[in-house]
Amino acid sequence: MSSTMAEISPRYQQVYELVRQIPPGQVATYGQIAELLGWHGQARQVGYALFRVDPDSDIPWHRVINAQGKISQTPQRQGSDALQRLLLMQEAIMFDAQDTIDLRRYRWQPVLRHAPPQESP
């Protein structure tokens, strides 16, 4: 074991911590995670970070999908995309005929602390 696992704050660690906050039944896009971290336009870095995650990890990596509402995978992780789809369906997330998730419906919307939700206009 690499004893000290606390002091280092690798960039990827920020991704993992934020992804852990996505509640079951909701999803976020790579770009959304990047924006929330203040990494404008760096969605790809989020993808890189999640690629390193073990499917066994306690990180809910499956709750991150691409901006089109689809599961993003690579031939190398084949089967992992099937797993991701399964995990999402187990959280009651539905896919349409094009294997797309309705982001309007399932997108994670973190609570903004200083902007109280407005009542209906």
Add this chain to the structure above:
DNA sequence: CAATTGACGCCCA
């Protein structure tokens, strides 16, 4: 130490 390796998203033809 240098090269390789990747789960994105946006723009333009």
Add this chain to the structure above:
DNA sequence: TTGGGCGCCAATT
């Protein structure tokens, strides 16, 4: 609508 190019950056080998 679809496909191709480009920027982004760090963990691994």
